[in-house]
Amino acid sequence: MPHKTANHSVHIVLGTAGFGSAKDPQAKFNDATSATPLLDLFRSHGHTELDTARAYPVGAGGTAEELLGRLEVGSWATVNSKVKSWIPHAHRKEGIEKSVADSLEALNVDKVHIMFLHAPDRTTPFEETCRAMDAAHREGKFERFGLSNFTAEEVDEVVAICEKEGFVKPTAYQAKYSIIARGSEEDLFPVLRKHGISFHAYSPSAAGFFSGNVTRESVNSSGSRWDSETLLGKVYQGDYFKDEIFAAATRVKKSAEAVGLTGHGVALRWTLYHSLLRAEHGDAIIVGCSSLAQMEQNLEYIEQGPLPKNLVEEMGQVWESVKATAPSYHK
Template sequence: MSGQAFEPKNMIFRQLGNTGLRVPVFSYGGWLTVGYDQKGDIVKELMQTAFDAGINMFDSAEAYASGESEVEMGRVIKELNWNRSDIIVTTKIFFGVGRKERHNTRGLSRKHIVEGLNDSLKRLQLDYVDIVFAHRPDPTVPMEETVRAFNYLIDNGKAFYWGTSEWSAMQIQQAHEIARRLNMVGPAAEQPHYSMFHRERFENEYEPLWRYENYGSTIWSPLDSGLLTGKYNNGIPEGSRYHSNLNGAMDENVKHLTSPEGKAKIEKVKELTALAEKLGGSMTSLALAWTLHHKGVSTCILGATKPEQITENVKALDIYPKLTPDVLAEIEKILDNKPTPTATFGRRADDGQLS
């Protein structure tokens, strides 16, 4: 596959954790976007807009739109004829595709990991993905089986790296320890929720992973499904994600919006919006740029449903260098939600290893 060359523009690239893979700080994802209401030409427009903005990383999952997200992304990649070495494609395995069974059609058994990715590759029309994530932990499967299965995919050229999504820090550490014992490849990155309003796990529980393991991350919902754009400051506008509420995915968010805690968040968004405007940007660009300041963030997944949203999102690169220590302190004062550090696991004094 070869075609139009990739031009990174002013995009910033980072190493994905402790690997040699260089990823853009913004990537484009298909959760609640591609394969749902966004099908056909609009998907091509969205992905081309991202590509033109310097975003060459695209994230999906077998479960997104019951496989249709992968189908749509795969079709566009083929139609746009991008050079395969210029793009990074990721997917996730765990939930299966539109099935209710809880046996071998989902989970992290060797059977589903291998068969699941084979099916994903067919939908994507690709020979391999760059990263395959375990979409959730599976306590019903021995960790060693899961580690061996992902290494099988790597050894057979189906993926270059594997990662985790919404795993606990201890589960991730267990996978690393097993991989070291077996002389295998451990997970390279976690895909967690991280935003101004969702900080506890990322900044607290995962802190030893960023600090000692140099673990990477591909964060999702950095705008909290639009709450941090300011669009919900005066209710739920028609056409918004809360309004469309695909398959009830936003039920809890909508309910939270009218709660005392939700109303308090809206007031914070209004204060942050004023600060963003002083910096010459929007609330959206401020919220996105803020996530990039954490050392654990490798790439921030954008979930835009319109091309112009992608164009707006990447303007965060202009705000990012303006987030000086004083500005960050002002943001912290408005948010007033910095997690209190707790020790989840740490180094042993005698050998320097995580325990």
């Protein structure tokens, strides 16, 4: 019997950065045996949109898409992916063509819903990148063009290029957004709304930072997303390992527990129900996990609805306490 779905219209998207080869210890879903129950659980709650990338998992890029392809998720899911980025000249014409083609082949689909540029390639003229994305769009390889981790000014620049040249314009944008990562509200959100671009929030619970399990001493075990021996762990520690943010996480956890909730649950529910995300703009949150039980818990939190008013007000105070040192929404 299907589970009750959450009382909201902001899209819930399953993040698959933890899918793929066991060569990456941070990839927890390595095959059909581990991944299928997670996908079935997600579907049973009424959600059918998946987020992946050519770079996933970070330590074995491409293998997340390959696993999803073997599982034939394209037969039932709306699949979004991201082109290979993060290296100089990745967004040259040839790089875009190869990355898009490789993603479609790995995913075993003819097209994806949204194809994002995973991060800006500032070594390649944006016009060349946009021209290549437009060509792929005209060939039917994706339905929507997306940006991720670009500055607000760069979003304006990309849209202007696309309008001038008659290219497909971006209609989706992806970045981190949570109680302690709200820098996008001041300069990015107005730009997105001006151009009719939806916002897809990743790390809506700050990668589990409010669970109470993340400390400077506990994070470096092999396989932890926070492990400083990995690229992803270095990124997470750079974003969040600051005294003000640790203090904020403790405050969120204690405030949540005082009313019988969890810090992690409060973080998810704040991003979904009390942030600037709006259903009418097609906005979404991307929810990941490292185990089936964790996803069950995440979906349960999501379905609990809005937070008590006094807790929402306190989360506003938490943001003010970390605003000066908060992680940036762009790269």
